[in-house]
Amino acid sequence: MKFRFPVIIIDEDFRSENSSGLGIRVLAKAIEAEGFEVLGVTSYGDLTSFAQQQSRASAFILSIDDNEFVEENRDALDNLRKFVDEIRYRNDEIPIFLHGETRTSRHIPNEILRELNGFIHMYEDTPEFVARYILREARTYLDSLAPPFFKALTEYAADGSYSWHCPGHSGGVAFLKSPVGQMFHQFFGENMLRADVCNAVDELGQLLDHTGPVAASERNAARIYNCDHLYFVTNGTSTSNKMVWNSTVAPGDVVVVDRNCHKSILHAIIMTGAVPVFLMPTRNHFGIIGPIPKSEFEWDNIQKKIDRNPFILDKKVKPRVLTITQSTYDGVLYNVEEIKDMLDGKIDTLHFDEAWLPHATFHDFYGDYHAIGEGRPRCKESMVFSTQSTHKLLAGLSQASQILVQDAENNKLDRDIFNEAYLMHTSTSPQYSIVASIDVAAAMMEAPGGTALVEESLMEALDFRRAMRKVGVEWGADWWFKVWGPDDLSEDGLE
Incomplete structure (x- = not known):
């Protein structure tokens, strides 16, 4: 499938009739002859706003004037440096080229040159050769964008494969046989319908047993999120929570639960037959439900709750899981490292319901106030789970969710047991558009863009x-x- 990513040329003479303007337009025409669109502008105006266009470009070509790049004129270098920095702040892969006279390049500092893909000499080589050189870099960049599952899905949808299995609309064909179906087809478009396929398509892999491009994308997302295991879920974080619980909790197990938990956790308590002890949050005079006091996490206080619970017969029992709503529904966050220090080894599994916090690992602003991330120390005994709604604060489609796992030093995830719980709750007919959106949402958050x-x-x-x-x-x-x-x-x- 061909995507629209124009080559953006910035040249104040782009529409002028001088030699510089004529030369850059000849180059633009040569690029267009190779099948790429060119967007020519005479200035970039607000630099930050312009740099945001890196998401829709395949390459940047910035023309520079040799007369401006002299030792006495620091403004030209500063503007160039800011331009390159703004682009690289968001995207360290997109090709950036400078276009100018041969002698201009010697005035460019090394810290700028190392961020460029090339310096195009205005009067050397033919426009056709330069265009092919630029587009080679642009194609390499574009080919690297799509993560594994999304790439496989777009290739399958564009391959003209007939659908001989479910869903029954057969790639959208059924909708074309009815007036209202025609409306549906025109509204959603053929790509979405051709990509709505059965989980039996071998070349797309298998969500249910995590193979093929699906597994490759889950591994890629785990790398981006800096966790040991990551699983895509198409039924929302309500289902992710139940998967975590069914993989860790058995009937009669004691569990420690945030009293301000999501209803899916209450459902999980009922479904597993667990015995809960609750950590009580606070509430201020605005009616805002705040955090659980730190004292509630102290093991002596948890033990007192166990001692007072008439349904717990073994008062020395080790709780199976701790589940905390992180963040609270009013945006209050817990310092996860403090919780880990207090409860590592006291409770088998530490589960953070981060439905509203999938973005936190991508910025230092959040510090230790999220479950799993780069450089975060492992617990010695307690495994850490994070369940996240990709569709809430990232770019996933509705119901897009994911489960992140960090192994403990002495407690590794049993993938076979976990996948039995996964199969218990997932659909055998997953919507692959949702899977693709989780895949793409993770790729969008890779540094520096995320x-x-x-x-x-x-x-x-x-x-x-x-x-x-x-x-x-x-x-x-x-x-x-x-x-x-x-x-x-x-x-x-x-x-």
Whole structure:
């Protein structure tokens, strides 16, 4: 399938009739002759906004003027450095080329040159040769974008394969036989319908036993999220939670549970026949449910809850799982490393329901306030699970979820037992568009792009808070909304 990723040329003379303008347009025409679209602009205006276009480009060509790059003119170098830095802040793979006279390159500092894919000399080589050189790099870049399952799915949908199995619409053909079906087909489009296939398609792998491109994508996502195992789930984090519990909890097991847990955890308690002891959260005068006090996590206090529970006969029992809602439904986070230090070895499994926190591992802003991430120490005895809703705060389709696992030093995931629980709750007819969206959402979050996406969201949230406070100050004694959060918000930045 051919995707639309134009080559973006930035040249102030792009529409001029001078030699520079004529030369760059000849190059643009040669690129178009190779089947690529060219987007020519005379300036990039707001640099940050322009750099965001890296998501829709296959390469950048920036023309530079030799007369500007002299020792006395530091502004030209500073602008070039900012341009390259803004692109690389979001994308360290997209090709960037400079286009100028031969002697210009000697004025470019090494820290800029090393971020470039090439320097195109204006009056050397033919435009056709230069175009092929640029597009070789662009194609290599584009070929690297799609993660394994999404790549296999797009290739299958574009391959013209007939569907001889379910679903019954047979790649969308059934919809073409009815007026209302025609409407459905036109609304959703042929790609979605051709990609809606049975799990028996060998070349796409198998979600149920984690083979082929599905398994490759789960391994790729595990690498991106810095966990030992990662599993795609198409039934939402409600189902992910039940999978974790059914793989770890048996009838009569004692479990330690956040009283402000999701209903799926209550369902899991009922389904497994576990005996719960609850950790009680706090609530402030706004009605906001806050965190569980640290004292509730102290083992002596958990033991007291076990001692007082009439349904627990063995008072020395080791709880099977701890489940914490992380973050709370009002956005309060727990320091996971403190919880691990307090309960490692006391409870077999530490499960963090991070339905609203899949983004936290991609930015230092969140520190130790999420379950699994780069450089996070392992527990010695307790395995760590994180269940995340890819569809809530990342780019997954509705119901997209995933399960992350970090093995303990002395307690490794039994994949066979886990997969029996996985099979108990997953569908034997998974929607592959959801699987592809989990795959793509993980690829989108790979550094540096994921860090940039999270930082932009954080800055937008903080700027909103600053604006609300500004209105409140200017409004004076009259009533205005208050945004819940720290009182000592800085004037700018992420503090």
